[in-house]
Each structure stands twice: as C-alpha cells, then as structure tokens.
Amino acid sequence: MRVELPESFEKRMKEMLGDEYEAYIESYDNPRQYGLRINPMKITEEELAEGSGFSLEPIPWTKTGYFYKEENQPARHPYYSAGLYYLQEPSAMTPAAKFPVKPGERVLDLCAAPGGKATALGAALQGKGVLVANDISNSRAKALLKNLEVFGISNAFVTNEVPQNLADRFEGFFDKVLIDAPCSGEGMFRKDPAVIKTWDEERPEYFAKLQKDILKNGVRMLRPGGKLLYSTCTFAPVENEGSISWILNECPEMELLPIEGYEEFSEGNPAWGDGREELRRCVRIWPHKMKGEGHFLALMKKSEDAPETRIKLEAPTRMDKKNKTVMEEFFKDCQWKPDWERVQIKGEKVYLVPELPAKLNGIHFLRNGLYMGDLKKNRFEPSQQLAMTLKASDYAGSVSLSPEDERIGRYLRGETLLLEPGEATREKGWILVCVDQYAFGWGKLVNGVLKNKYWSGWRLKG
Template sequence: MNLPQEFADSMKELLGAVEYEAYLNSAGQDRVHGLRVNTSKITVDEFLKLTPFSLKPIPWVENGFFYEDSQSVTKHPHYHAGLYYVQEPSAMIPADRLPVTEGDCVLDLCAAPGGKATELGAKLRGTGVLVANDISNSRAKGLLKNLELFGIPDILVTSETPQKLLPYFREFFDKILIDAPCSGEGMFRKDPAMIKSWLEHGPEYYAEIQKEILLTAADLLKPGGLLLYSTCTFSALEDECSIASLLRERPDFEVIPMKGYEGFGKGIPGAADGNKQLENCVRIWPHKMAGEGHFAALLKKNGKFSSAWEAAKQKKKKQVLPKECQEFFDQYLKMDLTGRTITVYDNRVYAIPEALGNIRGLRFLRTGLYLGEIKKKRFEPSQALAMSLKREQAKYSISFSSSDERAVKYLKGETIELEDDEANGLKGWILVCVDGYPLGFAKAAGGSLKNKYYPGWRIQ
C-alpha cells in the first residue's frame, strides 16, 4: 500500500519503529468481514442454530461474528428479514460500548448508513426513542431503510446539522453516540480510495468539525447522561485532542473507562494536553486486532440523572386509530400502541413516541412507526409495520423455509402459489415470514398470495 509520507511519519511517531513495521505488515493482509445479530428479533443462540453460514465469534462483542467473504450473506432471506447487519468488526465496538438500556432516549448524531444506529435501536427493544441524524439527505434515506429493516419502531430520522437540533432537544438525551466524520486513516486497507480523500482533506480539516459537533452534543445530553465519541482514524488531532478540547470547554464532562478487551490500546495523554483521563480512551490497531482502525471515548456529563423517558411514561394512554386503520388492526393484528401518539398526514398513519414532543420545523424523513396508508376508505399496511412485528402478532401468517424458493420469489415481488394445506384458513392480509421471521405482507386469494412486498426493497 502506497501511504502518504506525512501519514507514515505520524504513524511512526505514534507507534515506534517496531510496532510501525507490524502495522505495515497488517496493511498488506486481507481485510476481515463481520455480521452483527439483531438481538431485538432473535437471540444469538437461536441465530446460530438457524443460520447456514460458517461463523466465528468476534471476541469483543457478544453478538458479532466473522464470516468468509465467499459466503453471500447479503443475498440470504435472513438478511432481508433483518436478522443481522453486515458491519466491519472493529466498527461494532462504539454502539456495543455505549450502555443503552430500555426506555432511554438515544441520539446517533452522525448515523448513516445505520450500522451503529441499528444496534442502539435493538438495545431499546421497542421502548424509549431513537433519534438518528445525518446531515446528508441521500445517506439518511439508506439509514431509514436499515432501521426499518431491523424493525425498530420508535424512531425519528432527521437530516439536519447538529446545531439545528438544539432548540428541540437541549439536555434531552440519556445517551448520545457520535461516530464523527474523520480523515479515515483506519480504513486505508478496507478502502484504498480513502487515501486520496485524506490527501484532499486531512486531520486538520476534520478536527475543527469534530470539536463543533462535540460541543453541540454536550448541550444535547442530559446531566448524568453518557456520550460515546468514535472515529475510524489514528490521528491524535482528531482523537485525543478533540476529547481534550471538550474537557476544557465543558468541565462537567469526564472520560470514564469502558469494557475492555485484550487487544484494546489506551488513549495517549501526551498526544493532547497530558490529561490522565485520556488513558481511558480506547485505540484499536489493525496489527493487534482482527479489524480496521478505530478510536472510542466514553464520557459522562456530571449532574443528577433523570431519564428523559420518565415524564412520558407517566402520561401513557391508549391512542385512537382512524376508523379504517382500527378495522385492519381488529381483523389482522394484535398490537399495543399505548404510549404513542397517532398522527395522520396526507392519509398516512404514524405511531409517534410521546417523548418526542413538537418537532415542527425539523427536516425529517420519518417520525415514529409508519403504520400504513388510507386508500379509498381502506387501510394498506406498510413494510415498516411488517418488519416491526413478531409472527405471533399477526392473526394470519405463513412461513417459508429459507431453502424454499418461494422465499426468494416473495422478495422479488412475485405472486406465490400455495399448496392446498397451506392455503387452508388463510384470508385477506397475510404476514409472510421466513423461518418464522417477518419479510412483509401479502393478500391471500384463490390459493395464491398477491405480493405486497415494498417495491423499493425488491431484489433482482
């Protein structure tokens, strides 16, 4: 790999001669591949019994696994059922080490394409609220799809600058994750094109952006809340120096230890202002772990902790659905929408977490769970609703084995023919599953299933 001389010199200074040679050797090795199990849909043990793939545990996260590149994991029906997310193994660390608990209000500030946001949402298990933001509207669209594929119901997907969120969410969030835009030095092996990008915009360019994002996030976090800052770069200017700057500007913050692993390196106090707290930061080196480069720091905002969700829990009440929507739920689903506000916009029905409050003026792609659309006095359920369900919540369902070619035909949008014994008792809207896990809706008629899989998700 042809590394820029300035980068090579900085790495020699960080690592020393011996470790630098080990780093260079790792840069010539093949990258590794990983997937992360969606534990809001399936347990790790259940997944391992079900999956046909040959997997090896990633030792630093409980629900992560290495897989061989020759295995087509993104073409399997389980992937389209949202049972796992394909993610670089070291990139699994930040969301894993931010201790999200049920009922939290969580912000992923730089969230696209959703690798970390999907894990944060899975930890919430259908409670609290996840705000996932990305300044790029086009990237935010991919983020929304991944969150809906994972079946995460209580979301707000925004496309704003961090500063634009402040009037709506000042000191609102219990937990915040910032996977900051960076120079990407840790991704040189995975994506050599990052070297060209580094030459155009190096650490100095990104460091200023990161400091501004951190200060804004500090004001979005509640007293007592936790913030995890991560990058995929080795540059101390973007890593320890960014954290040191926050500690100077916001003395109510402190860097706290996070769950370790034998391959983790410590932060480097001398790279910033010598603050010993920086040793609690984590550096991930590709010559010490089977993954790419990462940096992570877990910070606490000191002050009295009070969950942002507590006030909303006190005012939970049953919401009234539009008549057409209620008739659909009565006939086909068993689903509790208590604690959510039902909103209808342009005949589309949404169930919005009550904790969100007024967000008028924000640019968002989705608020809450999109239930479906009212069309000519009838209700058509959404793909997002299907993915948020468990099979037992549907009054009528059918499940195909992942080895049944009809599972793939369904994902292609084709009409599905049923055997006589399969069609018996099925009527109207059907939840179509693979190995018991939802893929989407269909309508049963005359021994076949009229495909209602979302056209934008269909495979070729």
C-alpha cells in the same frame, strides 16, 4: 503487493508507533475480517447458525457480533432481507457495544448513516424510549431509514439536520448521545484502499474542526448525568485525543470515564492530547493487535450538577373513534398491539410515534416512529414497515417459506406467488410472508394466489 501509503502519513505513524510500526505495516498483508451483528429482537446466534448454515465465530468485544467467512455471502441470504443481522466491520461494532444503553432511554445517534451503530442502539432500546438517528446528508439519511426499518426499529425519529439545529430543540433532552464523527478515515486504509486516494495531510485538521462543533452540540443535548460516546475510524491524534482534550476544556461539566476493557484494546496517549492522564481512559484499536480495522473511542459523562433544561413534551393523541374501530378490526388478528395514545393519523397514513419535544417546527425529518399503514375507505392496509416488526406467530395469517424456496426470490422482486392449499395459516386475506417464521412483508391471498405487497422501493432488481 503492499499498499502504497502517503509519505507524510507514514512518517507520522512511525513517530506514533515506534517499534510497533513494522507490525502495523505487516497488518496490511492480513486478510480483511468480515463481521455481522445479529438482531437480538428477532433471532439468537443458535437460530441463525442453524437456519443459515453460516460458519460463525464470536467477536470477543461484543455480545452480538460474529466473524463470518467471505464465502458465506450473507447479503444474498433471505435472512438478510428479514432484518436478522447487519453486516458491519468488526471494530466498528465496538462503540455501540460499549455504550450502556437501556430500554426506555432517550438516545441520539448524531452522525448515524448508514445505520450500523443506530440499528444496534435501537435493538438495545427494545422498542421502548426513543432513538433520534440523524445524518446531515439526505441521501445517506434515506439509507439509514431503510436499515432501521428493515431491522424492525419502531421508535426512531430519523432526521436530516445540522447538529446546531437539533441542539436548539433538544437541549438537555437525551440520556445518551453517540457521535461516530466524520473523520479522515485512516483506520479504513486497509479495508478500503480507495480512502487513501482521498487523504492529504490537511484532512485531519479539517475534520478536527468539524468534530469540535459536533461535540459541543452533542454536549448541549445531554441531560445532567447523561453519557456521550465519541468515536472515529482514524489514527490522527488531532481528531482523537486532541478533540477530546478540547471538549473537556471547553465543557468542564464533562468527565472522561473508563470503558469496559478487552485485553487487546490499547489506551489513549496523553501526549497526543493536552497531557492530562485521564486520556488513558480512551480506547484505541490497532489493526496489528486485533482482528479489525483502526478505531478510537472515548466515553464521557455530564455532571449531575449541570444546569437542567426542561422541555415540554408532545401530548398524547386521541384517535377518532371511527378510525380506531377500523384499526382495531385489523389488530384483533395481531398479538402485537400499538399504544393507542401514541398513534397519529396524517391524511391516510398511520404512525406510531415516540415521545418527543412538543416544538420541533422546522426540523427536517424522514420518519417519525413506525409507519403502520394506510386507512382507505373504512379499511386498514398494513405497511411493509409494520411487517418488519412482526414474526409469524404475531399474526393470524402467515406463510413460512424455507430459505431454499425459489418463491422467496420472486417475492422480493415483487412477483405474484401461487400457494398450495393449507400452506398459509388461512385461506384468504392479509398474509404475513416469512422465511423460517421471520417476516419480510405482506401479501393478499385470494383463491391460492398471493398478490405481492412487498414495498416497491425495496424490491430486488432482475
């Protein structure tokens, strides 16, 4: 049975699509497409296909994305808990895939929750530089933080702020800014018919106003020569070509760039904006032309001649000699070593922090960098988050279970495990618990009993 669309929405879509309208409407009868994006910091496509048994088909417009069959149920596989992939709608992978982020850059994801694009940007940075991932909603920012930590992103500053507050502290700071803007969600009608019930004809104008504020603050935070990628999951011209036309008029230092093409991408329509021909450089994704939902993208660059803002950076830290000795005792068994100049201790908690501006007072944040663990009575206890950045070969004590081992489910529920002699690489002490060499937490081994250290906030129910 065909979905019932709002009358005013149908009227506008008929005007926009003309002869293609029937093909668009027929696309609602097509099955939903399921996608996952692998974590290249942890696994390759070949390793994932071999270890999981999933039937994977490459998504042609992104190097790390794959279609999977619904019956594969990847959210139930232990690899999901190990952060080896992120489940994401195929079209939604496009913005991060077409944004040329390089290791060492300063990157902002301004509307980042729940983390699909942020985890992709963080993986592209490879632990170098900094990713500021922000969401205005505190509950959504908490979900964002978990997804980044599961993925093993160690250089993220996760904030919960309005864009203007960030712009006041990060003006001219970032090499790249991604704005996956809040929108009327018309491109998701097929995937999630519940979105239709929230739509009315005033929503595009409402969101366009929000988008202009977000865009202007995003431009403020770009350095000269920096790039900004704007995306939405709506078809509404006022939110797409309209918002881009507005920011180009408001900020003449911004230039619209072409986006690396794919044969089924459609170009932007100048008539849906202010008429400038450059709007053809925008990309529209239509569900009747591609195996995905509706999306819009625009890539812009700030002029090299734009005024430069110099921001004083936070100075490197100097660890207390006693604490550093305790930390080094633990890390002598670990191939991964922290940059000691970036290690901060607050109370008992130890963090590896990225390079940020010195004055961030008043910014509400959930996490600054990698929470490494706790210092307690002259010993160091590693964190769940540290485990997610490692693999079995990185630590002297580990146990690797097969995906079919029933103890994995018990471990993820927080239960104590029994190990056979020789099953772990050492007989006592901290053990990195893995599935097929991919870590998902710690345990403490004594006399064949593995005390569960999987973080309580992530434990499975039942």
